[in-house]
Amino acid sequence: MELHSLALFAIACLAINLIPGPDVIYIVSNTMKGKISAGMQAALGLGTGYFVHTIAACLGLSAIILSSAFAFSVVKWLGAAYLVYLGVQSIRSMWRGDSLLQPKKPETQTGNVFIQGILVSVLNPKVALFFLSFLPQFVDLAAPSTSLQILILGILFSVLATVCNLAYAVAGSWLFNRPNATRYSRALEGVSGMLLLGLAGKVIVSEK
Numbered sequence: 476m477e478l479h480s481l482a483l484f485a486i487a488c489l490a491i492n493l494i495p496g497p498d499v500i501y502i503v504s505n506t507m508k509g510k511i512s513a514g515m516q517a518a519l520g521l522g523t524g525y526f527v528h529t530i531a532a533c534l535g536l537s538a539i540i541l542s543s544a545f546a547f548s549v550v551k552w553l554g555a556a557y558l559v560y561l562g563v564q565s566i567r568s569m570w571r572g573d574s575l576l577q578p579k580k581p582e583t584q585t586g587n588v589f590i591q592g593i594l595v596s597v598l599n600p601k602v603a604l605f606f607l608s609f610l611p612q613f614v615d616l617a618a619p620s621t622s623l624q625i626l627i628l629g630i631l632f633s634v635l636a637t638v639c640n641l642a643y644a645v646a647g648s649w650l651f652n653r654p655n656a657t658r659y660s661r662a663l664e665g666v667s668g669m670l671l672l673g674l675a676g677k678v679i680v681s682e683k
Contacts (some may be wrong), residue, residue, distance in 0.1 A: 516645030520592020522637030529629030554608030
């Protein structure tokens, strides 16, 4: 795998994970319940769940590659279509101003936040679908060890996503209670939406 491909993948991961979404809401809501440590536990729990999805995606995509290069090509095209959907949804959210980034009244913290974070991530079918649609866009079938490529990409995504989530845990209620929080969220949604559409376009242009 070439260095510039990894760099592009890393930039895409950071941009996507900086968007305030359900995972960020879960992290910050726990931070607002009392302590930064609760938000950090939530972030680490979600990160652990991402690693589970990485292994599942590695096994699933590897099986598809071994069965048929055409089948993997179909997965890439379906993944590109899903990225278009996510991109359009993100841009629509920015345009309408109905971002998820809204301060909520803190509730009483219950249960093990770390374990809850793992379950929230592992049991979320949208996360699995995102992994299966996002990772194949950066896999080079001509290069050796496609399974290793998928594993490396998945681990890199999980690490960068966890770093972003930890940053949100530290920012916590301070960021969500700022008067320009919604403007910040809309800007990130717009940038991410364009990035997702760009990734989908990359597939369309590169495939014959």
